[in-house]
Amino acid sequence: MLWLIITTGECNLKCDYCGGSFPKEIVPWKVSYNIENLKKLVEKDKSPTIIFYGGEPLLNYKFIEKVIDNLEKARFGIQTNGLLVKLLPKDYWKKINVALLSIDGRQEINDKHRGKGTYKKVIEAAKYIKNVNPNIETIARMTVTNDSNIYEEVIHLIELNLFDKIHWQLDVVWSNKWDFVSWARNNYVPGLRKLLKFFVENLKKGKIIKIIPFVGILSAHYHQGYIGSPCGAGYRSVTVLSNGKILSCPIAVREKWANLGDIYNGYKLLEEPMPDYCKKCEFRKYCGGRCLYAHMEPYWGKEGFIEIDEVNKEYIKMVLSIIPEVDQLIKEGIIKVTDLYYDPTADSTEVIP
Structure with a gap:
């Protein structure tokens, strides 16, 4: 579990x-619970992955050290903006399996939204941690906004040769409503088609580019589909707040519906992780409901939720359209079906943007 x-x-x-x-x-800036309580819960998990999260988790790097020292059998990861990577000693970076670094694509796009100079710093961070730990997997963690060009941003990150995988989230949950539909029609969807063509061209050469919104759909097709949000929120993944509360979703820090328990008394996972709205959908095994939080807190209203849903259905159909080509490549032995397996929960990534 995550x-x-x-x-x-x-x-x-x-x-x-x-x-x-x-x-x-709401989310204390210091951890107030005893780490022994966390240890007792995590040690009951036969295959735990611990991903450090924030805020910016490296602002409390001493706690990260303490967790790694006390839970040595876990698999470790971190979601970070990359500005403070040198605070964590090298010996601890060598014990971390996966690092998700926040970067939105090209420098001008990234720095516009994250702050001037952040692009160069996250690039330096990726190089630094790869140098310290050559075995660490680095994942580009993108936010796609209304001035992003999905093809240009993703190709740029691929060409840097610093990131093993790439995933993105659409800026459609926290922000004020914008003309998402027009942007998707004129920019995002055409960009996805171009990106998918690039992905297929590499498949034909036997190379699987780990673009998670593509690989995650193919994995659901050839392997096990998703019974809830692919990130595992509430059924394969839990969030431990700095005050010891246990939640189904790391974003839902204020919402009562997200409470699963606490570090002292344990927790109860969701029995029905897929929203009712999605249970009859033909794409449910590929999407799993997309995002638990978006269902529970539809800031853009029902109409806005459906607009996002329709765009994602178009993207899923787009990826599924390459299945005959992928089948042929598997038949010819150019790629293996086992190479198309991907578990997003293990990396705390998003399959459905």
Whole structure:
């Protein structure tokens, strides 16, 4: 199971689509629970993955050290903006399996939303941690906004040769409503088609580019589909707040529906992780409901939710359209069906943007 451990609600950036730090009274900036309580819960898990989360988790790097020292049998990862990677000693980076680094694509796009100079710093961070730990997997964690060009941003990140995988989230949950439909029709969907063509051209050469929104759909087709949000929210993944509360979703820090328990008394996973709205959908095994939070907190209203849903259905159909070509490549032995397996929960990534 995936354990998202929030080390602090504080962040050292204030990205324009995020807002920066959580209020201290909602997500405390220091961990208040005893690590032994966390250890007792995690040790009951036969295959735990711990991903450090925030805020910016490295602002509390001492707690990260403590968790790694006390839970040596876990698999470790971190979601970070990359500005503070040198705070964590090299010996601890060598014990981390996966690092998700926040970067939105080309420098001008990234710095517009995350702050001037952040692009260069995250590139330096990726090089640094790869040098310290050559075995670490680095994942580009993108936010796609209304001025992003999905093809240009993703290709740019691929060509850097610093990231093993790439995933993105659409800026459609936290921000004020914008003309998403026109942008998707004229920019995003055409860009996805171009990107998918690039992906298929590489498949024909036996190379699987780990673009997670593509690989995640293919994995669901050839292997096991998703019974809930692919990130595992509430059924294969839990979030431990810095005050010891246990939630189904790391974003839902204020919402009562997300409460699963606490570090002292244990927790109960969701029995029905797929929303009712999605249970009869033909794409449910590929999508799993997309995002638990978006269902529970539809800030753009029902109409806006459906608009996003329709665009994602178009993207899923687009990926599924390459299945005959993929079948032929598998038949010819150019790629293996086992190479198309991907578990997003293990990396805390998003399959459905």
